[in-house]
Amino acid sequence: MILGVLMSLAGVWGLLLLAYRRPLRARWREPVLKQPVLILEGDDWGAGPLVQAAALERLRLLLLRHRDGSGQPAIMTLGVVLEVADTQAMARQPGSYVGMDLHAPEYAPLRAVMEAGSRDGVFALQLHGQCHYWPNSLMTVAGRPEVAAWLHGPPHPRTEDLPSPLQSRWTDAGQLPSREIPASEVAQAVAQEARLYRDLFGQAPRVAVPMTFVWNDAVEAAWARAGVRCVVTPGRRYTRREADGAPGGVDKVISNGQRAQGDMVYVVRDCYFEPALGHAAGHLAAAVLRKWRERRPCLVEMHRFNFLDDAVLESRLQILDHALREVSGLLPNLRFLATEALADDIVRRDAAWIDRAFAGRLRAWLVRIRELPRFRKLCLLTGLALPFALLERTL
Ligand SMILES: [Zn+2]
Known part of the structure; x- marks a missing residue:
């Protein structure tokens, strides 16, 4: 009788593990x-409002004040936008798109602070x-009032002010x-764009961040050809904007270290720290602690829009400063790393960073599988949670 119950239980557990084999x-x-x-x-830095140079300089000084145990200062990646509509030139040539890229003299201070921060x-x-x-998409709807106002507004416009679907680059919205x-x-x-990036910064892009996280295989193949080695993702790939404008057409669920086209590697960025959206300092600490429990890197999305308004720049910087101090206090062994370096460590399975021991991997896996809510519920219902809990205790 007991044997029968145990056997049917084992069968149920087996079926459950089989059903969830992919995410597991x-x-x-x-x-x-x-x-x-x-x-x-940091996303969106580059072409656009000229106030960015002063904001980035403040961020450069702030980041320099925070160092990890190895002496490395805090790092902010800059997802660079190379060009924005030249509204004045377009006013002279109605109907055609004209872009102004970061070679323009007015962007010299911004380029200088980007270079200084890179050297630091x-x-x-x-x-x-x-x-x-996508310029053709923008021009298709150039007559719509909100787009016309943007195109005919002040120079160095903010793309954040465009209707959201139009902010995607790799789909025709x-x-x-x-x-x-x-x-x-x-x-x-x-x-x-890879050529322009190389002209501006002296090297091929190594990491790409798809705009609004809408992209596809054609984009990836072209990035790989251009020298990109790592693609930043939110853990899934959106391929289009739906009828309501929302990102959709998910065709891939993505994990850290998974291979992309051309042997590039994906990393997952699914934490957010946007003081402009009300995130207080503790929000960052909570994200870093959660990711560390899962033995995953904490990649945090933080857009330039947080730092473009002079009236609130000071308070936003203070929140970030406070957050970095709090995180370093909670995790003294915290390390600051660039995304490119992380991707290299993952690809090389660098023993200094990546735990290859069975026990360490199993411990991390037992924490990670809790993020599957239905699986977790079914584990509780069928009793599979018990052997998992016992296993966790023995590790
Ligand atoms: Zn962006």
Whole structure:
């Protein structure tokens, strides 16, 4: 009788593990970190409002004040936007798109602070894209009042003010649902922006951050050809904008260390620290602690829009300063790392950073599988949670 119950229980557990084999296997394969890692990922810096140079200089000085146990200052990656509409030139040539890129003399102070921060080891430049839209899509809807106001407004406009779907670069959101851009046009555009990035910063882009996280295989293949080695993702790949404008068409669920096209590697950025959206200092600490429990790196999205308004710049900087102090106090062995370096460590399975021992991997896996809410409930219902808990205690 007891044997029968045990056997049927084992059968149920087996079926449960079989049903969830994909997410369970993905969590097992994912690299296990030996030390907590924090990477602030700053998106959208570059073409646009000229106040960015002063804001970035303040951030450079702030980051320099925070060092990890190895002496490395805090790092913020800069997902760089290389170009924005030249509204004055477009006023002279109605109907055609004209861009102004970071070579323009007015961007010299911004480029200088980006370079200074890179030399100091507090900024790490990444490719966000040539412009934060697909120019043809923008021009298709140039007559719409909100787009016309943006195109005919002041110079160096903020792309954050464009309707959200238009801010995607790698799908044609000139109509909704958006349409796929022909692969040949994507290839040409990526080659062009990679060339521009190299001209501006003296090296090929190594890390790409897809704008609004909408991209596809054609984009990845072109990035790989351009020298990109790592793609930053939110843990899934969106491929289009839906009829309501929201990102959709998810065709991939992504884990850290998973391979992308052309042998590039994906990393997952699914933590957020946006003081402009009400995140207080403790929000960052909570994210870093959670990721460390899972033995995952903490990549934190933090857009430039937090730091563009002079009236609140000081208070936003204070929140970040406070947050970094709090995190370092809670985790004295915290390490600051650039995304490119993290990707290299993952690919090399560097023993200084990646735990390859069975017990360490199993411990991390047992924590990670708790993030599957239905699986967790079914484990409790069927009693599979018990052997997992016993296993965790023995490790
Ligand atoms: Zn962006």
